Amino acid sequence: MRILIVEDEPTLGQQLKSTLEQTGYAVDLSTDGEDGHFLGSTEDYDAVVLDLGLPEIDGLTVLGMWRKEGRNFPVLVLTARDSWSDKVAGLDAGADDYLAKPFQTEELIARLRALIRRASGNTSSELTAGYVRLDTRSGRVTLDGEPVKLTAQEYKLLSYLMHHKGKVVSRTELIEHIYDQDFDRDSNTIEVFVTRIRKKLGADVITTIRGLGYSLDDPADTPRA
Amino acid sequence: MRILIVEDEPTLGQQLKSTLEQTGYAVDLSTDGEDGHFLGSTEDYDAVVLDLGLPEIDGLTVLGMWRKEGRNFPVLVLTARDSWSDKVAGLDAGADDYLAKPFQTEELIARLRALIRRASGNTSSELTAGYVRLDTRSGRVTLDGEPVKLTAQEYKLLSYLMHHKGKVVSRTELIEHIYDQDFDRDSNTIEVFVTRIRKKLGADVITTIRGLGYSLDDPADTPRA
DNA sequence: CCTCGACAATCAGGATGCGCATACCTCTAC
DNA sequence: GTAGAGGTATGCGCATCCTGATTGTCGAGG
Numbered sequence: 370m371r372i373l374i375v376e377d378e379p380t381l382g383q384q385l386k387s388t389l390e391q392t393g394y395a396v397d398l399s400t401d402g403e404d405g406h407f408l409g410s411t412e413d414y415d416a417v418v419l420d421l422g423l424p425e426i427d428g429l430t431v432l433g434m435w436r437k438e439g440r441n442f443p444v445l446v447l448t449a450r451d452s453w454s455d456k457v458a459g460l461d462a463g464a465d466d467y468l469a470k471p472f473q474t475e476e477l478i479a480r481l482r483a484l485i486r487r488a489s490g491n492t493s494s495e496l497t498a499g500y501v502r503l504d505t506r507s508g509r510v511t512l513d514g515e516p517v518k519l520t521a522q523e524y525k526l527l528s529y530l531m532h533h534k535g536k537v538v539s540r541t542e543l544i545e546h547i548y549d550q551d552f553d554r555d556s557n558t559i560e561v562f563v564t565r566i567r568k569k570l571g572a573d574v575i576t577t578i579r580g581l582g583y584s585l586d587d588p589a590d591t592p593r594a
Numbered sequence: 595m596r597i598l599i600v601e602d603e604p605t606l607g608q609q610l611k612s613t614l615e616q617t618g619y620a621v622d623l624s625t626d627g628e629d630g631h632f633l634g635s636t637e638d639y640d641a642v643v644l645d646l647g648l649p650e651i652d653g654l655t656v657l658g659m660w661r662k663e664g665r666n667f668p669v670l671v672l673t674a675r676d677s678w679s680d681k682v683a684g685l686d687a688g689a690d691d692y693l694a695k696p697f698q699t700e701e702l703i704a705r706l707r708a709l710i711r712r713a714s715g716n717t718s719s720e721l722t723a724g725y726v727r728l729d730t731r732s733g734r735v736t737l738d739g740e741p742v743k744l745t746a747q748e749y750k751l752l753s754y755l756m757h758h759k760g761k762v763v764s765r766t767e768l769i770e771h772i773y774d775q776d777f778d779r780d781s782n783t784i785e786v787f788v789t790r791i792r793k794k795l796g797a798d799v800i801t802t803i804r805g806l807g808y809s810l811d812d813p814a815d816t817p818r819a
Numbered sequence: 820c821c822t823c824g825a826c827a828a829t830c831a832g833g834a835t836g837c838g839c840a841t842a843c844c845t846c847t848a849c
Numbered sequence: 850g851t852a853g854a855g856g857t858a859t860g861c862g863c864a865t866c867c868t869g870a871t872t873g874t875c876g877a878g879g
Contacts, residue, residue, distance in 0.1 A: 460704045460705060460707075460708045461704060461707075461708075464708075465708070466691065475682060476682060479682040479685045479686060480685060482685070482686070483685040483686070483689070483690070487690055493661050493662075493688050494686050494687075494688070506686050520853085520854060520855080521854080521855090522854080522855065522856095535731070535732045536731050536732055536733075537731075537732060537733035556856070556857075557838090557839095557856090557857075557858085558855075558856060558857085560837095560838060560839070560840090561839095561840090561855090561856075561857090562855090563838090563839090564838095564839065564840065564841095567839095577837095577838070577839095578733060578746075579745065579746060579837070579838075579864070579865070580745065580746025580747070580837075580865080581733055581746050581749070584732065584733070745864080745865060745866085746865080746866095747865080747866070781867070781868075781869095782827085782828090782867090782868085782869085783866075783867060783868085785827065785828065785829085786828090786829085786830095786866085786867080786868095787866090788827095788828085789827095789828060789829060789830095792828095802827070802828090804825095804826070804827080804874095804875065804876085805825090805826075
């Protein structure tokens with residue numbers, strides 16, 4: 370999962386970035402509205418953390434522009450001001466959630482998790498597909514009830530696929546959402562991790578669609594032929 | 595739009611109900627968890643406002659039960675307690691948003707609006723023509739309900755035709771859209787793939803218009819000749 | 820009505836390149 | 850130093866695509 374943070378205060382921004390990275394997200398950080406808007410318009414994010422009190426361009430304006438451009442990633446708005454009218458304005462401008470400074474980092478993480486989960490149409494923090502079960506909250510994966518040990522990257526890949534269950538996900542899409550901005554796109558890492566995951570969870574969890582990408586299917590969703 | 599409010603405090607509940615009704619919603623009000631759970635399980639709501647501090651059954655429990663039952667209406671949680679851990683628990687239990695008491699009614703309305711808007715943003719990505727069904731999201735094709743395995747090129751060709759259902763598509767147009775940039779135009783690949791698709795989906799899905807190109811027609815759209 | 824030319828459909832063999840697996844290297848953490 | 854993880858490099862097998870030849874079909878004109 371790839372996150373964009375737009376936060377003008379460098380210390381807070383950096384702190385957020387590293388916290389989220391430790392949690393397993395790929396994070397891009399932008400410190401002003403213009404740059405942030407550009408990134409959000411050109412790159413593909415799973416969620417955005419947006420500070421309203423930005424220099425030059427107001428956060429609300431940036432948000433408005435994104436929505437006008439058709440960008441529909443979930444946006445969590447940070448606001449220093451505590452007036453509820455600002456919050457309402459934010460929500461009406463297309464924000465999906467907001468958080469008033471100061472806040473607990475745990476809460477930010479929980480809200481991001483909820484946003485991403487919701488954006489993928491899931492209501493529970495548990496994702497399942499066949500015998501595989503993934504708890505986004507605890508970061509645990511079980512196969513047929515038995516806990517399975519996945520490495521960080523394996524988890525990220527599997528998590529992204531499970532959030533987009535049933536969808537064909539291209540290799541580039543995976544790379545874009547698992548790694549941040551600059552990463553060597555000509556590499557076979559994805560294939561390698563797919564292989565490793567298959568070794569741990571069974572060959573049939575991830576389906577290859579030759580020439581298009583990968584797909585994770587829930588047998589329950591596939592009406593028998 | 596139909597809303598369910600589960601709130602044990604009668605005054606607040608009634609006040610919310612009338613406010614929301616003035617805004618144009620149809621509102622059901624329940625004053626305890628058990629009844630509220632029953633309503634949510636049996637009736638069909640567009641959104642639910644749920645107080646966490648309920649007698650008898652905890653709001654979190656109710657929410658958990660709903661989610662387990664597969665109910666996926668958006669839920670906005672009300673909490674008197676201000677501890678962030680409760681909020682985190684709520685979000686992880688499947689809440690879509692929360693609001694801490696006391697709150698401004700305007701804010702509640704704005705958030706409900708946002709929730710409903712978001713929930714209705716599910717656009718299906720299915721194209722159909724006769725017995726053929728193509729889901730652009732999952733990249734899957736079914737014929738009369740039966741899944742059909744197409745290769746990448748077959749899929750691209752079919753997809754393009756279905757996106758331009760009823761239109762006559764020339765061979766050059768197909769080549770230009772399926773292959774990138776320069777491709778040997780003197781080649782009969784398109785014909786080959788048309789043949790293959792016809793073999794898998796039936797000869798009548800793609801009509802040949804001699805000298806012009808191909809066309810994919812939906813029998814439903816074609817008044818009988 | 821038949822013939823002929825042009826266009827379309829089909830078939831099969833061979834090249835391509837995609838995806839898989841495995842081994843190898845680097846880096847970090849302990 | 851060791852162990853585990855992430856990433857790179859390489860060879861192989863096979864599904865998939867393309868090519869080119871052949872067969873089939875349509876339609877106009879004699």
